[in-house]
Amino acid sequence: DAEITQSPRHKITETGRQVTLACHQTWNHNNMFWYRQDLGHGLRLIHYSYGVQDTNKGEVSDGYSVSRSNTEDLPLTLESAASSQTSVYFCASSEGSSGADTQYFGPGTRLTVL
């Protein structure tokens, strides 16, 4: 069955370290998204991609970067982790269509920056 996975599921790191969160989907979807979930804010979009070599900034992109070298993967990198980046991170993918475009979510990665 097609799915979307994230790794690691939990990560503890120190301020200033570089961290990469992996996201892998087997739906063959064009669109992929990274969100962070924080209490009182819902889900906020960090970066998104509409296809290979395409990346776009979301509403909270500062301190994060992504790259899309193939259809299946969109890794999220925190260049120099900060305590404000402690959060739960969700990756999602969608087919991309002119109609209702369902996003399928991964299980999330809980990141703690000490």
Place this chain on the structure above:
Amino acid sequence: GEDVEQSLFLSVREGDSSVINCTYTDSSSTYLYWYKQEPGAGLQLLTYIFSNMDMKQDQRLTVLLNKKDKHLSLRIADTQTGDSAIYFCAETPYYNTDKLIFGTGTRLQVFP
């Protein structure tokens, strides 16, 4: 800009109906969605409604859309303990139907 608001918490008795409300600001939204998040899991799509519809029913779920007031609601009939979760409404902005703007989420607690 777009903004989607929800109340944070709702508590209902098992067997009663639950109504979760959402207000949004982008009157040009094309689709509006309801997602469910169970503890420790990602979000799962429950249902969606096209902006030219007033109502959509899917088994125990009823979605009502009031475009004039920019108000969306999700009614769950015969609420069960398994319905306990966080419910997010989301809209697609008119300029990009591939994006979703999420509300803050409503935590539904169902007690026996």
